[in-house]
Amino acid sequence: xxxxxxxxxxxxxxxLLSSPPSRSDGRSLLDYRxxxxxxxxxxxxxxxxxxxxxxxxxxAGGGTEVVAASKLEVESIDDDGxxxxxxxxxxxxxxxxxxxxxxxxxxxxxxxxxxxxxxxxLAHPSLHPNNLSILPRKKSWLLNLDVLVLADAGNVYxxxxxxxxxxxxxxxxxRTRSVEYKARKTxxxxxxxxxxxxxxxxxPSGFDTRQIQNATDFELPDYWxxxxxxxxxEKWPVCVTLNLVPPVHYLDATxxxxxxxxxxxxxxxxxxxxxxxxxxxxxxxxxxxxxxxQLKDLIVTGEKYAHDLYHSLNVKLKExxxxxxxxxxxxxxxxx
Amino acid sequence: xxxxxxxxxxxxxxxxxxxxDALKASIFQxxxxxxxxxxxxxENVRPDxxxxxxxxxxxxxxxxxxxxSISTADGSALVRLGGTTVVCGVKAEIAEPELDHAGDxxxxxxxxxxxxxxxxxxxxxxxxxxxVLSDRLNEALVVSNILPLTxxxxxxxxxxxxxxxxxxxxxxxxxxxxxxxxxxxxxLKNTTLPKATFDEETGRTTxxxxxxxxxxxxxxxxxxxxxxxxxxSKHILPDPTSFExxxxxxTVSILxxxxxxxxxxxxxxxxxxGDGDGDALxxxxxxxxxxxxxxxAKYI
Amino acid sequence: xxxxTGFDRRRINGPEESHPPTFQVEEDFESRRWKLGxxxxxxxxxxxxxxxxxxxxxxxxxxSAYVETERTKIxxxxxxxxxxxxxxxNEKGKLNVEVKFTPFxxxxxxxxxxxxxxxxxxxxxxxxxxxxxxxxxxxxxTIDIFVTIIEADGIEGCVASGTxxxxxxxxxxxxxxxxxxxxxxxxxxxxxxxxxxTEEESRSSQGTLVLSCMPALETVTSVWQSGQIKIExxxxxxxxxxxxxxxxxxxxxxxxxxxx
Numbered sequence: 104x105x106x107x108x109x110x111x112x113x114x115x116x117x118x119l120l121s122s123p124p125s126r127s128d129g130r131s132l133l134d135y136r137x138x139x140x141x142x143x144x145x146x147x148x149x150x151x152x153x154x155x156x157x158x159x160x161x162x163a164g165g166g167t168e169v170v171a172a173s174k175l176e177v178e179s180i181d182d183d184g185x186x187x188x189x190x191x192x193x194x195x196x197x198x199x200x201x202x203x204x205x206x207x208x209x210x211x212x213x214x215x216x217x218x219x220x221x222x223x224x225l226a227h228p229s230l231h232p233n234n235l236s237i238l239p240r241k242k243s244w245l246l247n248l249d250v251l252v253l254a255d256a257g258n259v260y261x262x263x264x265x266x267x268x269x270x271x272x273x274x275x276x277x278r279t280r281s282v283e284y285k286a287r288k289t290x291x292x293x294x295x296x297x298x299x300x301x302x303x304x305x306x307p308s309g310f311d312t313r314q315i316q317n318a319t320d321f322e323l324p325d326y327w328x329x330x331x332x333x334x335x336x337e338k339w340p341v342c343v344t345l346n347l348v349p350p351v352h353y354l355d356a357t358x359x360x361x362x363x364x365x366x367x368x369x370x371x372x373x374x375x376x377x378x379x380x381x382x383x384x385x386x387x388x389x390x391x392x393x394x395x396x397q398l399k400d401l402i403v404t405g406e407k408y409a410h411d412l413y414h415s416l417n418v419k420l421k422e423x424x425x426x427x428x429x430x431x432x433x434x435x436x437x438x439x
Numbered sequence: 440x441x442x443x444x445x446x447x448x449x450x451x452x453x454x455x456x457x458x459x460d461a462l463k464a465s466i467f468q469x470x471x472x473x474x475x476x477x478x479x480x481x482e483n484v485r486p487d488x489x490x491x492x493x494x495x496x497x498x499x500x501x502x503x504x505x506x507x508s509i510s511t512a513d514g515s516a517l518v519r520l521g522g523t524t525v526v527c528g529v530k531a532e533i534a535e536p537e538l539d540h541a542g543d544x545x546x547x548x549x550x551x552x553x554x555x556x557x558x559x560x561x562x563x564x565x566x567x568x569x570x571v572l573s574d575r576l577n578e579a580l581v582v583s584n585i586l587p588l589t590x591x592x593x594x595x596x597x598x599x600x601x602x603x604x605x606x607x608x609x610x611x612x613x614x615x616x617x618x619x620x621x622x623x624x625x626x627l628k629n630t631t632l633p634k635a636t637f638d639e640e641t642g643r644t645t646x647x648x649x650x651x652x653x654x655x656x657x658x659x660x661x662x663x664x665x666x667x668x669x670x671x672s673k674h675i676l677p678d679p680t681s682f683e684x685x686x687x688x689x690t691v692s693i694l695x696x697x698x699x700x701x702x703x704x705x706x707x708x709x710x711x712x713g714d715g716d717g718d719a720l721x722x723x724x725x726x727x728x729x730x731x732x733x734x735x736a737k738y739i
Numbered sequence: 740x741x742x743x744t745g746f747d748r749r750r751i752n753g754p755e756e757s758h759p760p761t762f763q764v765e766e767d768f769e770s771r772r773w774k775l776g777x778x779x780x781x782x783x784x785x786x787x788x789x790x791x792x793x794x795x796x797x798x799x800x801x802x803s804a805y806v807e808t809e810r811t812k813i814x815x816x817x818x819x820x821x822x823x824x825x826x827x828x829n830e831k832g833k834l835n836v837e838v839k840f841t842p843f844x845x846x847x848x849x850x851x852x853x854x855x856x857x858x859x860x861x862x863x864x865x866x867x868x869x870x871x872x873x874x875x876x877x878x879x880x881t882i883d884i885f886v887t888i889i890e891a892d893g894i895e896g897c898v899a900s901g902t903x904x905x906x907x908x909x910x911x912x913x914x915x916x917x918x919x920x921x922x923x924x925x926x927x928x929x930x931x932x933x934x935x936x937t938e939e940e941s942r943s944s945q946g947t948l949v950l951s952c953m954p955a956l957e958t959v960t961s962v963w964q965s966g967q968i969k970i971e972x973x974x975x976x977x978x979x980x981x982x983x984x985x986x987x988x989x990x991x992x993x994x995x996x997x998x999x
Contacts, residue, residue, distance in 0.1 A: 212858070219859040229945060229967035373967065382973045385948070385964035392870040392958040395981055399974050406970060509890050510810055512843040522798050526889055528843025534757035547753035551851060553839055555816040555885035557799045562837045562885070565749045577751045601757045605842040605851070607887065609814050610797040633760060648762040681799065 106204075107362045115363035119348050126360070132353035133408065136166070140265065140416075142273040142423040148172035149246075149330075150274030154266040156355065157256055168253040169262040171270035175277070176245045177237065189235025189243040193222040195263065197252040221250065221263055224340060224371050224384040225271075232334040237279050237321055244276065257357040260369055264342035265416060271339045272420050275330035279321040340373040340383040341416060343409045345401055347391060352401065354408060366391025368401055372409040380406050473686055480674050486682060487521070493667065493677045493727040496734060500678050504621065504738040506629040514630025518622040521680065522612030525550075527622035529604050529630045533644050536592070536599045544591020544599035548580055549573050550606045550619050557611035557681065572616055575706070576606075579620055579694055583662035583703045585627065590657040594637035598644045602630070602656075613680035616692060620664045625739045631655050662703055663735050665728035666692040672712045675723060677731070688712070691721065693728035697736040700729060750851070759847050773943065775929055787923065787935035787983055788896075792903070792994040794911040802912025806904040808935070810892040815904040817912040820880035832877030836865040838886045838901065845891050860897055861886070867902040867922055867951035867961040873915040882914060893938035895924035895947050898963060902951050903991060910995055918953035920960055921987045923980040925950070927968050932976055934983055948973065950980035954988040 107115075118125045124132050136157030145151035150173040157166035178185030195217035202210055225248065235244040248270065250263055345368040346356040356364060371384040382402070387393075393401075454462065468475045468486075476486065483491045490497050500521030509515035512528030536543055552569040554562040565573070591600040604627065606619045631653035633646040668679035668687035676683055679690075689709035695702055705725065711717035746752050773780060782788075788808040797803035800816035807813075820832060838861040840849050864886065872882065886901050902922035909916060926936035926944035933940055941947050946966020952959045959981075964973065 215855060215858050216862055219855060219862070223859070223965050227946075227966055379969055381967045381969055382946075382964060383967055385962050385973070387866060387959075387961045387963075389866075390869045390874075392953070392956075392960050394957060395952070395959050395977060398959050398962065399977065402970060402973060509812070509843060511845055511890050515843065524796070526841070528841060530843050530848040532757040532759050532848060534754040537754070545753050545757075547751055549751050549842075549851070551841075553885060553887055554818075554837065554883070555800070555814065555839070555887050556797065558818055562839075564747075570749050573751050601753050603753065603842060603848055607841045607889070609887070609889075611799055633762070635760065644760070646760040646762050648764070 107359060111359070112363040115360055116348055119351055119353060119360075124351065124353070126353075128357070130355075132351060135355040135412075136357075138265070140269055140419050140423070142269050142420065143427045144170065145172045147174075148270075149175045149276070150270045150272070152266050152269030152273055154262050154269065156258055156262050156265075157357070165256060166254065167256045167259055167262045169250060169259070169266040170253060171248065171250040171263075171266035173246055173248045173270050173274045175274075176247065177242055178245045180241060180243055185243050185245065187236070187240065187243065188231065188233075189237075189245065191226045191231070191235075191246045191248060193225050193248045193250065193267070194218055195221055195250045195252065197255070201252050201255045217250075217252070217259070217263060220260070220369070220384070220386060221248075221267060224264075225267060227383070229381075230335075230338060230340070230373070230383070232336070234276055234331065234334040238281060242321065246274070255358065257359075257361050258344055258355045260344050261342050261355065261412075264340065264371065265412075268339040268341060268416065269420060269423075271333060272336045273423070274333050274336075276333060277323050277330040280324050282320050282322050337376065337417075338373045340371040341409050341413050342369060342371045343405050343412060344369050345405055345408075347393070347401075349391070349393075349397070352404075365389050366393065368393075368398075368405070370402060370405040370409060372406055372413070374410065374413050380410065468682075472682065476670065476683065476686055480670070485676065487680060491674065493675050493723065494730065498677045498727075499731060499734070500680075502621070502735060502738060504625050506625050512626070513632065514626045514628070516622045516625035516629055518618050518625065520614060520618040520621070520678065522610055523615055523618045523681075524609040525606050525615065525618045525622040526609055527604065527606035527619070527626040529602055529626050531630070531632055532601045532603065533593065533598055533635070534601045536596060540588070541596035542592045542599075543588040545601040546580060546586070546588065546591075546604065547601060548576050548604040548606070548623055550576055550608065550615070552608050552611065552615070556608040559611070572619065575616060575692075576619055576623060579662055579664065579704070580604075580623065583660050583694065583696065585624065585660055585662060586656050586658045593635045593644055594639075597639075597642070598635070598637045600632060600635075602627070611681055613682070613684050614666050614678050617664045617666050617678065620662065621735070621739065624661050624663065627656060628658055628661065628739060660703075661697045661739055662694050663697045663732060663739070664692050664694050665724075665731050665735075666690060667724045667727070669709075669711065669720060675720060675727075677727060691724045693725055695728060695732050697732060697739060700732055773939075775943070779928075779931070779933055779940075781937075784931050784933045785979060785983070787987070788937075790900075790903075790987065790990055792907060792991060794907050794995055794998040800908075800912070802908045802910070802914070804904045804907035804911060806900050806907070808896065808900050810890055810937070811896045811900050812889040813886060813897065813900050813904050814889060815884065815886045815901065815908045817882060817884050817905070817908040817914070819882040819912075820877045820914065821883070823879055823881045828879065830875075830878050832872075832874040832880040832882060834865060834869050834872055834874060834882050834884065836861045836868070836884045836886065836905070838864065838888065838897075840888045840891065843890075844888050856894070860888075860894065860901060863898045863949070863961065863963050864901050864905055866963075867898075867920050868905055868909070870958075870960040871906065871916045871918055871920045871953055872909065873917065876915055882909070884908065891938070893924075893936055893941050895926070895936060895941055895949050896938075898922065898949050899924045899935070899951075903987065907991055907995065911998065918955040919988060919991055920951055920953055921984040921991065922949060922951040922961075923983045923987065924948070925976040925980050927966070927972055927976065932972070932979055934979060948976045948980065950977050950984070952981055952984050954981075954985045 139155040142152045144153045153170045155166045155168045159165040345352045346364045347366040366389040369386040372380045373383045503519045505517040513531045514529040517526045550573045634652035635646045668676040669689040694704040791807040793805045796805045797816045802817040838857045899922040906920040926947045928944045946968040948964040951961040
């Protein structure tokens with residue numbers, strides 16, 4: 104967050120509190136800046152997205168810019184930390200150029216804080232997709248979601264969650280086919296063993312250089328698309344940050360506005376296909392305080408903003424799907 | 440410099456007479472710690488009210504030991520020595536023994552001096568004090584042979600217990616070595632291990648989750664430490680406080696076996712001059728430690 | 740993650756890697772385990788664990804407090820206000836919160852390194868406290884709050900009890916505040932709201948919420964929610980927590996008065 108002089112802070116606050124409210128860029132309190140979203144920006148990732156909030160239309164620069172990419176890795180359950188059903192690990196890193204005024208220690212801290220909020224929200228068991236399992240009790244997918252903040256011109260948390268949601272929406276889990284090897288009789292195998300016997304670790308495996316602990320493995324069949332989408336991808340949450348200058352609140356603060364705002368309320372909502380919204384996470388940031396009745400009203404109001412955001416985001420994501428699927432299909436045809 | 444004792448801070452005008460005196464004394468203590476201590480010792484008393492000689496029980500601070508209060512540890516102890524508070528927990532894990540000691544387990548003692556316990560310490564990796572103390576504590580447990588490492592073996596060459604003995608200082612009021620060793624020994628005595636079986640076919644060790652099958656460690660010796668500070672080459676200050684510690688010329692730590700009273704080790708940091716008769720000072724310390732043992736031994 | 744590795748020459752090192760023991764599953768484990776729909780076992784759903792609070796236990800610090808709620812045990816010390824280390828002029832004081840787990844505080848041994856969880860709890864406690872402290876009176880100064888978690892029973896409990904301990908320690912240090920900050924956790928289990936959940940209870944819940952407030956001013960300083968909770972349930976949790984905070988407030992105030 105940038106530092107402002109007292110006069111600048113008061114100028115911004117007076118503007119927000121006046122009637123009608125005035126913001127330096129002419130927006131009303133509940134207006135977002137323009138949001139640009141593109142999926143599939145990182146060809147080597149399993150899913151990716153780039154989000155820009157508030158790009159300057161004339162100069163093609165500025166704004167808060169976040170790139171998210173997911174990468175799937177195979178993990179053995181038990182041995183290297185894999186768990187039944189797979190797991191999700193989120194990491195946020197910030198480019199030093201996004202926060203040029205921060206020391207490297209302070210940069211580490213805000214990276215870690217963003218990582219914590221993103222990870223605690225997205226890796227919660229209530230959101231876990233069902234199709235990250237490969238072989239029961241043996242192999243599962245580890246989904247690494249890496250989010251990079253390239254520029255912060257305010258409202259970075261909303262941008263983080265939009266990018267994360269888009270990248271997860273875009274993520275394709277490769278199709279896997281289980282394979283059962285018939286183990287050759289070796290001296291290391293125990294008598295009485297049949298088809299799916301253990302291959303002793305000391306005896307060289309007769310199949311290939313990979314260590315095969317169990318006689319079952321999987322292969323990746325070749326197919327025109329990159330796999331199936333993550334199960335329940337509609338439910339990834341969106342975040343709205345309510346910036347509070349009591350008695351008013353406003354959305355999508357710029358960097359300067361953030362510096363002049365004593366309190367922010369982060370609300371993450373998920374929208375099940377039928378039924379009311381769920382609160383998926385909530386945080387307060389800043390030295391301000393609130394009456395509990397105000398807080399409750401803000402949560403209820405925040406859901407409406409989140410709902411609007413969720414819908415426009417979904418429309419855009421579906422457009423992107425169509426655009427990219429078309430491309431992928433064409434390319435596959437060419438290569439045949 | 441001497442004028443500092445006569446100047447009154449502006450804020451003290453609203454204080455009562457005894458409060459003003461207390462403030463003056465604490466300012467004097469901060470500015471001239473050495474003179475402050477000397478004046479007390481000239482009256483045959485220590486700043487915290489203990490009597491000077493090292494024979495009476497009142498030369499030591501009160502000690503209390505509370506074991507087994509931490510349920511996440513396999514054994515635990517909380518020790519108070521005057522104001523100094525140390526909590527110690529033992530966590531048992533399983534590892535493959537070292538190749539050259541196939542039948543031995545591991546005992547890994549560490550002391551943490553977090554920034555919480557004293558303004559002297561900063562948050563972050565272990566300070567020099569903590570490193571030195573951890574080393575001395577490890578040495579004390581090793582030389583006293585507190586428990587044979589072979590008793591931690593589950594299956595030779597394959598699996599053995601690792602006992603992580605982690606002590607954390609909660610309040611640092613001097614003589615943390617004695618307190619931490621007492622906490623570690625008490626926590627080890629409080630430790631029980633589950634029944635472990637090594638399966639040669641799978642190469643895995645499994646433990647019985649039943650409380651009944653937990654057994655205490657085979658502890659053979661219980662070392663306790665008694666430390667003394669020597670001030671001005673003549674005053675022996677048993678169990679020094681954090682105020683006295685930086686003023687000491689020498690620190691002497693006597694390690695004895697609490698049950699038999701046998702001397703395990705004597706360590707001395709700093710020159711022991713004793714006005715020409717250092718040996719006499721050392722003998723006094725050892726004799727005093729022998730008497731103190733009777734008091735401390737009751738707690739473990 | 741499964742094994743502990745890492746050699747550090749500043750510490751006494753154990754073997755290169757070691758594993759926590761694996762226990763056999765007891766036969767009656769499944770039948771004894773709590774299942775969704777059953778009532779809470781240890782206490783009523785709106786009850787919290789009894790609080791033991793002792794201010795001023797660490798005499799080396801300017802202020803301190805020790806708090807114990809059944810298995811959760813937390814010590815906290817406040818140093819300061821003291822001069823800020825960094826040279827930049829700051830018109831407001833800085834509140835610095837550091838949280839440390841003892842290696843034996845959890846079911847699995849924690850390597851003695853700062854990890855993400857320490858920081859996340861520190862951030863939560865910092866947010867809960869920062870609106871209450873009159874930092875505008877302390878230019879160029881830092882207040883250090885060091886929290887040591889001796890034994891943990893659930894993250895929510897650590898945040899809530901850590902906040903109460905830290906606010907008590909600030910009061911014990913005589914630092915000017917607008918009010919004492921009290922914190923209470925809630926978990927949603929099935930259709931019920933269980934206050935002050937243990938680790939096991941929060942694991943079997945859909946979501947948890949920690950509310951920190953200043954009961955004397957009736958204001959909220961922080962809300963920390965994770966999991967999946969319907970909006971009405973969230974509002975219900977907040978009311979339940981706030982009500983309980985008022986009770987805890989009197990306990991804390993009493994403990995501070997007795998310590999004078």
